[in-house]
Amino acid sequence: EVQLVESGGDLVQSGESLRLSCVASGFPFSSYNMNWVRQAPGKGLEWVSHINGASRTIYSADSVKGRFTISRDNAKNSIYLQMNSLRAEDTAVYYCARDQSGDYSFDYWGQGTLVTVSS
Amino acid sequence: QSALTQPPSASGSPGQSVTISCTGTSSDVGGYNHVSWYQQHPGKAPKLMIYEVNQRPSGVPDRFSGSKSGNTALLTVSGLQAEDEADYYCNSFAGSSWVFGGGTKLTVL
Numbered sequence: 001e002v003q004l005v006e007s008g009g010d011l012v013q014s015g016e017s018l019r020l021s022c023v024a025s026g027f028p029f030s031s032y033n034m035n036w037v038r039q040a041p042g043k044g045l046e047w048v049s050h051i052n053g054a055s056r057t058i059y060s061a062d063s064v065k066g067r068f069t070i071s072r073d074n075a076k077n078s079i080y081l082q083m084n085s086l087r088a089e090d091t092a093v094y095y096c097a098r099d100q101s102g103d104y105s106f107d108y109w110g111q112g113t114l115v116t117v118s119s
Numbered sequence: 120q121s122a123l124t125q126p127p128s129a130s131g132s133p134g135q136s137v138t139i140s141c142t143g144t145s146s147d148v149g150g151y152n153h154v155s156w157y158q159q160h161p162g163k164a165p166k167l168m169i170y171e172v173n174q175r176p177s178g179v180p181d182r183f184s185g186s187k188s189g190n191t192a193l194l195t196v197s198g199l200q201a202e203d204e205a206d207y208y209c210n211s212f213a214g215s216s217w218v219f220g221g222g223t224k225l226t227v228l
Contacts, residue, residue, distance in 0.1 A: 035217070037165075044122070044208060044219060044220070044222040045208050045210075045219040045222070046219060047216065047218065047219060050217070059215045059216055061216060097165075100167070100176075103153060103171050103174075104151075104153035104155075104212040105153070105155035105170035105210070106167060107176060109164040109165055109166075111164055112164060
């Protein structure tokens, strides 16, 4: 069974940093691209960042470029999101989502972890 | 990276059909067949319902169908059931990013 479990969400002050983690199980992790997607309270989904299986291709949304960095450790079946210079507008539930092989959709999602940035 | 445009709400009675639109540009919806749709119930993670414009993942009822014409994608839910009441989001690959629609709240009357 595919499982994605996020952790690391917390209440932080504006300007501070936070690192999110997502541990995967139930599939050959290194063969799959992974993403972070966020959802502000009461708002819609926003794609944040993408990393391919070998960490050679990384894409990020303009709204987080230069502040957020996605990475992965295939030995630990994990992806990470290092978030620096956090702003109030980064407050959201952050989901990790698996990229369904070859078709650019997100077929499995974690339960999410809440990041709250206080100004 | 502007959000795709969806109607904020849609509704239908049980057994009826409802269609939700998703309008983008030639840089996203119109430029790729990598359009997907997600269902989200309150407090839950999104669930993939349609990928590659019109493909259904295993386990998704065939009441859900997708299509695309030009820069607009459509999600049709036929034979509406109470459990279909949820938020629906479209998504498109856009070259080096992905973009979601603003979401449509589907109400089953």
